[in-house]
Amino acid sequence: MPFELVSDFVGPFMRLWDAELQVSVSDYDPSLAGSLRRGQGEEDALLLWIDWRLHRAMGPEQAARWVIDLVAASRGAAGSGAPVLINDWPQGAGTADVSDSWVAALGGALEEGTRRLTDCHLVRLEQLRKECPAFFDPRNDEVAHYPFSQAATIHIARHLGAQMLPALVTPRLKVVAVDLDHTLYEGVLGEDGPAEVRMGPGHRALQRQLLLLKEAGFILALCSRNERVDVERLFAQRPELAISLADFAAVRVDWNSKADNLRSIAAQLNLHPSAILFVDDNPAELARVAEAAPEIELVLADPTGGATAEILSRHPGLFRLRADTSSALRTQDLQANQQRERLRAAAADPAEYLARLGMVVDLFENHAEHASRIHELSNKTNQFNLCLARLTEQDVARLLRPGNLTLSVALRDALADSGVVAVLAFEIARGRARLVEFLMSCRALGRDLEAVAFGWVLGRLSELGCERLEIQATEGPRNQPALEFLHRFLPNGERDVSVAGLRAAVGRTVQRHPAEIRVHR
Amino acid sequence: MTSRERIAALLSEILSVPIDPAQEYTRGQAENWDSLNHLRIVLAFEEEFGLSLRPEEVVAVRCLSDLERLAQRTA
Numbered sequence: 001m002p003f004e005l006v007s008d009f010v011g012p013f014m015r016l017w018d019a020e021l022q023v024s025v026s027d028y029d030p031s032l033a034g035s036l037r038r039g040q041g042e043e044d045a046l047l048l049w050i051d052w053r054l055h056r057a058m059g060p061e062q063a064a065r066w067v068i069d070l071v072a073a074s075r076g077a078a079g080s081g082a083p084v085l086i087n088d089w090p091q092g093a094g095t096a097d098v099s100d101s102w103v104a105a106l107g108g109a110l111e112e113g114t115r116r117l118t119d120c121h122l123v124r125l126e127q128l129r130k131e132c133p134a135f136f137d138p139r140n141d142e143v144a145h146y147p148f149s150q151a152a153t154i155h156i157a158r159h160l161g162a163q164m165l166p167a168l169v170t171p172r173l174k175v176v177a178v179d180l181d182h183t184l185y186e187g188v189l190g191e192d193g194p195a196e197v198r199m200g201p202g203h204r205a206l207q208r209q210l211l212l213l214k215e216a217g218f219i220l221a222l223c224s225r226n227e228r229v230d231v232e233r234l235f236a237q238r239p240e241l242a243i244s245l246a247d248f249a250a251v252r253v254d255w256n257s258k259a260d261n262l263r264s265i266a267a268q269l270n271l272h273p274s275a276i277l278f279v280d281d282n283p284a285e286l287a288r289v290a291e292a293a294p295e296i297e298l299v300l301a302d303p304t305g306g307a308t309a310e311i312l313s314r315h316p317g318l319f320r321l322r323a324d325t326s327s328a329l330r331t332q333d334l335q336a337n338q339q340r341e342r343l344r345a346a347a348a349d350p351a352e353y354l355a356r357l358g359m360v361v362d363l364f365e366n367h368a369e370h371a372s373r374i375h376e377l378s379n380k381t382n383q384f385n386l387c388l389a390r391l392t393e394q395d396v397a398r399l400l401r402p403g404n405l406t407l408s409v410a411l412r413d414a415l416a417d418s419g420v421v422a423v424l425a426f427e428i429a430r431g432r433a434r435l436v437e438f439l440m441s442c443r444a445l446g447r448d449l450e451a452v453a454f455g456w457v458l459g460r461l462s463e464l465g466c467e468r469l470e471i472q473a474t475e476g477p478r479n480q481p482a483l484e485f486l487h488r489f490l491p492n493g494e495r496d497v498s499v500a501g502l503r504a505a506v507g508r509t510v511q512r513h514p515a516e517i518r519v520h521r
Numbered sequence: 522m523t524s525r526e527r528i529a530a531l532l533s534e535i536l537s538v539p540i541d542p543a544q545e546y547t548r549g550q551a552e553n554w555d556s557l558n559h560l561r562i563v564l565a566f567e568e569e570f571g572l573s574l575r576p577e578e579v580v581a582v583r584c585l586s587d588l589e590r591l592a593q594r595t596a
Contacts, residue, residue: 144556
C-alpha cells in the first residue's frame with residue numbers, strides 16, 4: 001500500500017512546528033524484513049505502513065504477533081533502532097475483504113503488542129476512520145491498492161505530522177493557560193455577571209477538551225483580567241461548566257498584564273515560559289503577550305468555543321503517545337506548591353521549613369515498574385536535567401538491567417504526594433561509573449531533594465566498588481538549574497571525579513536534611 | 522487559460538516534465554505515470570475542476586485529451 005499519498009501531506013503539517021520532513025520509502029516489501037533493515041540509521045521514526053488485508057489468511061492475533069516479533073528481532077540484543085510506528089486497520093464497508101471482527105481482533109492484539117515493546121507506537125487508523133466521514137475511496141483501491149479517500153489521506157497526514165511526530169521528537173508543551181471572557185464562555189463576566197454569561201455546545205466541547213488535556217498530563221492554568229470573586233461565583237453557580245476551578249493548577253485572575261501573569265505562572269510551576277500555550281480571544285492581548293513574552297505559544301480563541309476545542313485537539317505538542325503516568329498527582333502537587341511557599345515565608349529559616357514539610361523520600365533501585373515514568377521524565381524535563389540524554393524506552397530498559405544503577409526517586413510531604421519525580425542513572429564498568437541521566441521534575445525543586453538523592457546514590461556507588469565517576473553533563477537551552485547544582489560541588493568544571501570526594505562534598509550539604517529516606521531494592 | 526492548458530499544467534507539475542498543451546500527451550510517454558501518480562493526477566484533476574469521476578472513468582484515463590473530455594462536464 002503506497003505511503004507516498006500520505007507523505008505528500010505530512011510535510012505541510014510539520015511546518016506548523018517548524019520541522020522539515022524527509023521521507024525515505026522502501027520498495028514494496030510485504031515481508032517487512034527489508035524495511036526493518038533500513039531502519040537502523042539516523043531516522044527519527046520508522047513507519048511500518050501495512051495493508052493488513054494481505055495478511056488475512058493468518059488469524060488476527062497471529063498477524064499482530066508476526067509484526068511485533070519482527071520489530072523485536074530487528075532491534076537485537078542491544079535494543080537499538082529508531083522508534084517504530086505501526087498502523088492498525090480501519091473497519092468498514094471500504095474494506096470488505098476482511099471482516100470487522102478480524103480487524104477488531106487485530107487492533108486489540110497490535111495495541112497489546114506495541115505496548116509491550118519499547119518505542120513502538122500504533123497509528124490508529126480505526127480511530128481516525130471514526131473521526132472522518134467518507135474514509136474510503138474504492139477508485140483509489142482499484143488503481144493503486146490504496147483504499148483511502150483524499151479526505152482520509154489528509155486526516156492521516158495531520159495525525160502523523162501534527163500529533164505523533166512532534167510527540168516523538170520534540171519537548172512538549174506542558175501548560176495550557178486560558179482566558180475566560182469570550183473563550184471559556186460567551187460574554188463578559190464583569191458586565192453580564194456569573195448567571196448571565198452564555199455557554200453553548202462549543203464552550204462545553206472546549207471545557208471537555210481541556211479536561212482531556214489534563215488527563216493526558218498537561219497542566220491547566222487560568223489567566224484572566226477579572227475580579228476573583230466573580231470567577232469563584234461563576235464556577236460555583238454554573239453547574240453546566242464541565243470544568244471546575246480546582247482543575248487549574250495555577251490561577252491568575254487580576255488586572256495585571258497577561259504577559260506578567262503568564263511569566264508568574266511559569267515561575268510558580270518552576271517551568272520555562274516556552275512550556276506555556278496561551279488561549280485568548282483578544283488579538284490585542286495576544287499581541288501584547290507576543291511582544292513581552294515571545295517564547296509563549298499563542299492560540300486565538302473562537303468566541304463560540306468549538307474551533308478552539310478543535311485547535312487544541314490538533315495543536316502540535318498537545319499529544320501524548322502514551323497515557324501520562326502521574327497526571328492524577330500533578331495538579332494537586334502543583335497547588336500544594338503555593339502552600340509550600342507560604343510555609344517557607346513563615347519559617348524562621350530553611351531548616352525549619354524543611355522540617356515542617358515532613359518529607360518522605362522513597363529510593364527505588366533498578367525498579368522496572370518505573371520504566372515508563374523514567375522515559376516520560378527524561379523526555380519532558382528541561383530545567384533540572386543535567387545530561388539531556390532524552391532516553392528512549394530501549395535506553396531505559398538497558399539502564400534498568402543488572403550491572404547498571406538506575407535510581408527512581410519518589411517524594412511525598414505533608415501537603416501532597418508528588419510521585420516519582422527524579423531519576424539518576426549510571427552505567428558501571430570496572431570500578432568506574434558514568435552518570436548518563438540526572439533529572440528532577442520542576443515540581444520538586446526547592447526542597448534539596450536533588451542533593452539528598454545524589455548524596456545517597458554516591459554512597460551506593462561506593463558500595464558497588466566504584467571509585468571514579470564520569471559525569472556526562474550537557475549544556476542545553478534551559479537546563480541551567482541542573483548545571484548550577486553541579487557547579488556547587490565541582491566549581492572548576494571537573495567531569496571525571498573521585499566518588500568518595502564528591503560524596504563527602506554533597507553529604508556536607510544534606511547531613512542535617514530532615515527527610516525520611518526509604519530504600520527499595 | 523483553457524481547460525486543456527490547465528490540465529497540461531497539472532500533468533506537468535505531477536510528472537515533472539514540460540508538456541505542450543497543443544500536443545497530445547499519453548500515459549506511455551511518461552515513465553513515472555504509474556498507478557501512484559495516476560491517483561495524484563485524478564485527485565488533482567477532480568480538485569481543479571470540482572468533479573468526481575466514476576470508477577470506470579478513473580481507470581480509463583490514458584491521456585491529456587481524455588481528461589479534457591471529462592473536464593467538459595463542467596462547461
